[in-house]
Structures are given as structure tokens and as C-alpha cells.
Amino acid sequence: MSTPSTEPLKFAYWVPNVSGGLVVSKIEQRTDWSYEYNVKLARLAEESGFEYALSQVRYIASYGAAYQHESTSFSLALLLATQRLKVIAAVHPGLWHPGVLAKWIATADQLSGGRAAVNVVSGWFKDEFTKLGEPWLEHGERYRRSEEFIRYLKEIWTSEHAELSGDFYRLHDFDLKPKPVSGEGRAHPEVFQGGNSLDARGMAGRVSDWYFANGNSPEGVEAQIRDVREVAAVHGRAVRFGVNGFLIARETEAEARAVLREIVDKADREAVAGFGAAVKQAGQSTGDGQGMWQDSGFEDLVQYNDGFRTGLVGTPEQIAHRILEYKRRGADLLLLGFLHYLEDVEHFGRHVLPIVRELEAAELERVP
Template sequence: MNASASEPLKFAYWVPNVSGGLVVSKIEQRTDWGYDYNKRLARLAEDNGFEYALSQVRYIASYGAAYQHESTSFSLALLLATERLKVIAAIHPGLWHPGVLAKWVATADQLSGGRAAVNVVSGWFKDEFTKLGEPWLEHGERYRRSEEFIRYVKEIWTSEHAEFSGDFYRLHDFDLKPKPVAGEGRAHPEVFQGGNSIDARGMAGRVSDWYFANGNSPEGVEAQIRDVREVAQVHGRTVRFGVNGFLIARDTEAEAREVLREIIDKADREAVAGFGAAVKQAGQSTGDKTGMWQDSEFADLVQYNDGFRTGLIGTPEQIAHRIIEYKRRGVNLLLLGFLHYLEDVAYFGEHVLPIVRELEAAEREKVS
């Protein structure tokens, strides 16, 4: 068992800083996108086994998300409202200058005692760029820009005479002060990224600290992990892996399945269709047609990042065993969404997480 496999799984949750919850459905959702609700949720989450939270990034109304709080400012507010939670702010290269973002992260990291992180989103929603008057690059170029963006911020965070020369960004003898908090095993704030394409996997292997996979089967996620690891090995790097999942835990499997059925039956069909058209167009723009959402069906798209496909639906025991199967395939972190956040996060901490930890202990016993 490698070192990362022997470590306890980490858990993150999607911050509901966007209206409409985490499913594109007209089902009742006792989840609120406002700050007071999210502050309460963040404190609850860090007391129920969650180490990370990911603030979403949306700039305009789209596909059931009529209102959106900006991700970096919202992340800082949550950092200051908590004690242990690490908050990942999703950001878009092309809408941020890397030097400005690096400065923001350094300040947020200092204020929070080293708990700030970023998720670099190369972009799938063309309107967010063009309606702001920014150019929309082709798929491969978006990832080339993102890779330069990550190299730039890591350089400026760690060097007293930062230098970078690329096709998109340049940096000349720059000394950022204060720098982010440095500590054991952490030279700089963690950099996450998502994506499914060959471009995304290659970028992760070369420059990112974490690779987020959309919801998928254990076998599907394992294939992505294998590709990223092969690239990382060539570059002498180690990458960690997270997978998205929408978790519906109930006392019986029948109850959980009924919740899923109701979510899909009450889907906002127009919004789901619009979302599906936009993301499939983005995925088709990849040279090998391996972009995200390419094989997603209508029911999958009701949850933005294919979270139903991860199969975290059932009793606490069923879900815990499913989670351990992902860990066996190389997953280090589960990024979770919920229907009714306050109730479901508390249920997870009380009923699901203890079983996960018991199963992890049993796995360690087998190899000791």
C-alpha cells in the first residue's frame, strides 16, 4: 500500500454559493445560497469530517443558477468564519490575471493561517467570456493558458526573484510580499483542477497538485488516474486525486432511491437541456472528443458534474463500501454534493463517515 493509500480519505463539499442547489431540479431543496446559511454549513461541515470546501464560480445566470456569489470573496468569508476548513476558490484564467490572483491568495492564506487553495477552471461556458468582452480560446489553447497560469502563480509564491516567460503571461524579477504561509509538506497553497480530456490529464500531470474527476464509475476514474500518473512520473511529480459525487444516504436503500427518482422526475428539463447543449459543445471541441460530459445522459446532467454516476446512493453501509472502492482505485478525496445540506452533512458525519473509517482500519490491518 502506497503512502497516500494508507492515509485516511479526505472529504470536501461543494459550497452552495450559487442559487438553485446542486441539482437542476424543481424538487424542494432546503439549501440556501446566502452567506448566513453557508457560514453555518461550513462550521457544521468541519465538525463532521470535511477538510475542504469548494466555492463554485459562475459569473452570469445560467441553467437554473439565477444568482451567484463570487467565489474568491465568498471563500475568504468562509475561511474567516471557520477554524480548520480549507476553502478552495474556483477561478478562471482569462478572467483573472495570475499576479493579481496570486496576491489575493497570499493575503487570504495569511489571514486564515494557511488554509486557502484554488481550483483552476479552464472554462466550458463561452458566454461567461464573450459577454464580458474577453476572447474565447479553443479547447487546447484554454488548457495551455491554464498551465502557464499555474506555473506563474507557483513561481511568484515561492521565488524572491520570480521570472516567467510564456505565450500568455510574463513575470520579471518580482518579489511577492507577503508570500503565502509555508509549512511542512506545503510549499505553497494547493492548486486543484478538473477536466476529463487528454489536455486536462496532461496539464494535471505536469503542474497541478490535485486532479478532480467528474462523477464516474470506479473503473472510469481509475483510467483517468492512470493517465495523469504516467505524465506526472515523467516529470518527477506526485498528483492527488478527487472525484465528484452526489451523496444520498438514507436509512434504507429504497428511501435513497426514491429521493433520486424524485430529483430526476422533477428535473427542470429546459435548464438541463440548455446545460447539456453547452457542455457537450465544449467537450466536442477537444481533438479526441474526450471532454467532460461527452457520454452523459439526461439523468446524469441533472447534477452538474455527473455526481449521480459515482453511485453514492443507498444506506450508510452501502455508500461507505462504495467510497472505499474508489480509494482502492487511487482516489484520495471525495468532493460531495447534497440535496438538503445541513441535514445531509450531519447525517454523513454521524452515520457514513464512522463506517468509512472502520473499513479503512480493516484495510490497513490486511497489509500490516
């Protein structure tokens, strides 16, 4: 088992900037994709113990997400509406030029006092590229491009005479001004990424600051963390780790399980099937067969990133103990989705997070 961090576990939430909520189901979701709702949510999350928010990205209507706000502009709006929250904008290499994005993030970072971050998405939805007239690369090439994209961002953010010569991107004596906010422990905005495949794990070990794992068992997450750490060690780097989860906390475990059953029973089967076909096609293109969603069943796919598999369903105390198990396996952050965001985020801050902190303190006392 991994040695858990002595730092408090961090928490992030999925920004509902896409219509349809966080589950592909016809169950009532008291969640809204509007700007006004999201500002209220961001401020509540900030006060409820969340340090990060992740603005998801969809470019076209798909699989229960009829409407989408663009991630970078929406992230800046949330940054300017909050005081401490760090907002991570999901971006696609191939649809962004890295120099343009680097400039955009530098400005957002300056305006927010150093709270901007990016999640580099290599891409699973072919139509988002082809319908915009952009080429759809095979799996390994998408990750090679993403790795160069991240190297470009970091080079332009930190060098006064940026140089890079790659297969996808080039830099020639370029000096970005103003640069992002820098300080102790932060040379540039944080760079996140996801992915299950060996290509994704290798890229994370070589260039990313954070690696997001889809929902999985503690043992499954630990195996991914081990692979990334092995690559990072070869390159003299350290990577931090986040795990996706969908949280359903109720007074009793039976109540929580009943909510999960209702979500699945009322799933939009046509949308889930379409989503499953798209993501499995993307994942099957991996050389190792370990792409995202490859072993996901119907119930898993009702929550976009396998969030049910993390098992955060039950009473606040049960969920807190489950969360600590992920920390013991090497997780530094949990990325959470909810059914009714305002109610559930507030409930998390009041009833789940205090137990997590008590358990963390108790574990620290046992450390020799």
C-alpha cells in the same frame, strides 16, 4: 488496481454559493446560497469531518443558477468564519490576471493561517467570456493558458525573483510580499483542477497538485488516475486525486433510490437541456473527443458534474463500501454534493463517515 493510500480519505463539499442548489430540479432543496446559511454550513461541515470546501464560480445567470456569489471573496468569508476548514476558490484564467490572483490568495492565506486554495477552471461556458468582451479560446489553448497560469502562481508564490516567459503570461524579477504561508509539506497554497480530456490529464500531471474527476464508475476514475500518474512520473511529480459525487443516504436503499428518482422526475428539463448543450459544445472541441460530459445522458446532467454516476446512493453502510472502492482505485478525496445540506452533512458525519473509518482501519490491518 491502484495501490490505495494509507492516509485517511479526505472529504470536501460543494459550497452552495450559487442559487438553485446542486441539482437542476424542481424538487425541494433545503439549501440556501446566502452568506448566513453558508457560515452555518461551513462550521457544521468542519465538525462533521470535512477538510475542504469548494466555492463554485458562475459569472452570469445560467441553467438554474439565477444568482451567484463571487468565489474568492466568498471563500475568504468562510475561511474567517471557521478554524480548520480549507476553502478552495474556483477561478478562471482569462478572467483573472495570475499576478493579481496570486496576491489575493497570499493575503487570504495569511489571514486564515494557511487554509486557502484554488481550483483552476479552464472554462466550459463560452458566454461567460464573450459577454464580458474576452476571447473564447479553443479547447487546447484554454488548457495551455491554464498551465501557464498555474506555473505563474507557483513561481510568484515561491521565488524572490520570479521569472516566467510564456505565450500568455510573463514575469520579470518580481518579488511578492507577503508570500503565502509555507511549512512542512506545503510550499504554497494547493492548486486543484478538473477536466476529462487528455489536455486536462496532461496539465494535471505537469503542474497541478490535485486532479478532480467528474462523477464516474470506479473503473473510469482509475483510468483517468493512471493517465495523470504516467505524465506526473515523467516529470518527477506526485498528484493527488478527488472524485465528484452526489450523496443520498437513507435508512433503506429503496428510500434513497426513490429520492434519486424524484430528483430526475422533477428535473427542470429546459435548464438541463441548455446546460447540456453548452457543456457538450465545449467538450466536443477537444481533439480526442474525451472532454467533460461527452458521454453524459439526461439523468447525469441533472447534477452538474455527473455526481449521480459515482453511485453514492443507499444506506450508510452501502455508501461507505462504495466510497472505499474509490479509494482502492486511487482516490484521495471525495467532493460531495447534497440535497438538503445541513441535514445531510450532519447525517454523513454521524452515520457514514464512522463506517468509512472502520473500513479503512480494517484494510490497514490486512496490509503486510
